[in-house]
Amino acid sequence: MKHWTERIASDLTNWNVDQHVVASGTSISGSIHIGNSCDVFIANAVGKSLTKLGENAKTIWIADDHDPLRKVPYPLPESYEKYLGVPYSQIPCPEGCCDNFVEHFEKPFLETLPAFGIDLVTYSGFKMYHDGVYNDYIRKSLERAPRIREIFNQYREHPLKANWLPYNPICSECGRVNTTTAYDYQGDTVFYRCQCGHEGEMDIKSGEGKLTWRVEWAARWKIFGVTCEPFGKDHAASGGSYDVSKVISREIFDYRAPYPVPYEWITLKGDAMSKSKGVFFTPGQWLEIGAPETLNYFLFRSKPLKHKDFDPSMPFLDFIDQYDRVERIFYDAEEAASEKEMEKLKKIYEVSQIKSADSMPFQTSYRFLTVARQISDDPETIFQILERNSQLPADMEGAEYDGVSPEVKDKLNNRLVNVENWLETYAPEFVKFQVQKELPQVELNEKQEAFLLKVADLLETSDYTSQELHDEMYLILKDLGLKPQKAFQAIYKIIIGKKQGPRAASFVLSLDKDFVIKRFRREA
Incomplete structure (x- = not known):
């Protein structure tokens, strides 16, 4: 039985290429959450599956940091509305802790990736434009603008104007990129009008502008030699970005569009994740309450277009129970309901792992530790509590804390840290308690x-x-x-x-x- 990431990799082996490039990208419009970082996790898994098949493969990530700010992300103040339409790369850091807006939101995300075993090459859209990487593609797009308009119009209810060009300069007056319209060009100079009333010209070599999204997407497929790319389901809609970019890639840039892997949004307690409304959950937040493999399991236990909802409160305990069961089944410490379930769960567990262990890792109930941790914060005392409650593996019954291996202690301590963070941040009040040091004054019959x-x-x-x-x-x-x-x-x-x-x-x-x-x- 193959996992769906392995089936994708298997399909890609039919492509006659020297190297597979699995691309991912994220718009740096605020905190990067577990929803819009699916690109990265899926791309990494497909890349690893290709490598296992003996294929030469690398995974890349492109920060869409030259795009315009469309909504002020949480928790930025309303004063940031003045930057609406301005490229992320040109917006200052909201807290003065980083060089700019992009680094402020990008850095926490990139710093979590090693914990998930994700190794990729990163690129900046802003830097690519300023380094001239897109210059030839901009020139070709301007030259072939009439055909690009025809392609766009095939999917539009209202056709584009006859002088529309697939390029948006950054207005030299107001600094916005989504309010400009390029209407003519001569050589490398593009002439534009902005909604602020300014009329100007822009040298494409300056990097102070960008291709319209669907043309840019097709261009970077060719630039990087992309053979596979995951993306949100909105891009996969009929007549959406992928359909249009696929035609542009073939007709304008003479490149085969990559193997598409669309995925469904992840909701948070039933609500769509929204950076502007503060409804999101980041990979960093996940690491506070769970091992990195558990997020992999959450993402890979079902197909990419299947709906996924995440709730970090009480349902999280059920989720961890499920993960622990799958781990026991993988190591034959527990029987599955059927042969088919066993094969399926073992494959999901395998794909979710960062480093596979030869034997069953030390495992103790997350749910039980939510009780033990509120009784004591001492790992040795908690180990004794586990022993008294038959919560240790059979081969560790009667063991003393001082005598167990460093690996066991690390496993226990890591889960205790996760449990402590969960109790502090997400546990409902009815779960919390404190042992009274003094005899409480209570009435009993x-x-x-x-x-x-x-x-x-x-x-x-x-x-x-x-x-x-x-x-x-x-x-x-x-x-x-x-x-x-x-x-x-x-x-x-x-x-x-x-x-x-x-x-x-x-x-x-x-x-x-x-x-x-x-x-x-x-x-x-």
Whole structure:
């Protein structure tokens, strides 16, 4: 069974090229999130699959940093509206921490890529124009403007004007690029009018202008020798950017359009991600709460055009549970529901990995650690809590923290950092608790008091597993004629001062035994 990224790579082996170039690109219009960075993740995976097939392949990323600002991104102030229409490359850094607007939003994204095992060659659209990379393509586009207009008009309801040119100079008066219209040219000089009222001329060699998007896209396919490119589904719409650029690429630049990989948008809690509205989730934010492989799994577990919604609150715990299950299935530590499911999940896991391990990595429940981490911030104590609750692998039962390998400690510590960040930023209030150092003043009825005393006696006389203690507590409350909800409320009230909390038996075993016994007897 092949993963969809491998099928794409397999299709590309039929292309007669010396080197495959898998391209990705991002508009630097604000924070780069997990939605519009899909280009990069998919391109990287396809590139790796090509390499595994013995193909010569490289992955590139082009920052569309010469495009105009169309909306002020969150959390910039309204004062940035004065830069609407101005190329990103010409806008100052909003916080004065970087050279400009582009670096401010580009740098955090690029700095996360090594964590995801992504290695690519980066390019700047702004620099390409200023270095003259596009000059010959601009000249050819101006010369072939009548044919380019015909191609555009085939897909337009309202035809372009007869003197329209596929080039937009940056207005030398107002600095905007999306308000200018080029209407004539002589040699390398383009004449234009701007909506601000200015009329001027621009030397294409200055880099102070750019090809209109669909022509620019086709030009850079030829420039880089692109053979495959992922892009958002909007570009893939009938009559959209890809359809138009494909014709321009063939007819104007004599180049075969790359293999297209359109993908669906990722929503955040059901809402479309929006840089201007502040509705987004970045790869950097993901690394705060999850291992990099888990984002790969999120992106690659389904086909690119299938809808994906992400919710970093409680559903994230279910998602991590799913990832952990797939990992166990991959290493034959758990059986899949069927042979077909096993093959599918193993392939998804394999594609999601940055560095494959020969044997099952140390794994402990993220969900359980959300409880343990609120009891202690000491890894050794948490390791003991895991041991008391049968949360360690079978071959580690009875192990001491000091005796485990550095790899196990790193795995545990990394997940604890993720859990701590999740608790602090995304956990609902009902999940959070704090063990009360002083005996809280709470009212309990006689049956609840009796229940706590009997559980204290149990803990004092024997050691229990989580399931054994659970069963014993049910025998006690049944004998007392006490409803489970009321019984467990007594535990939560006396320890954390709340009416609800984690699963009672495992929670009790996670705490220091002497502390619990004294607390249940109201001695401390």
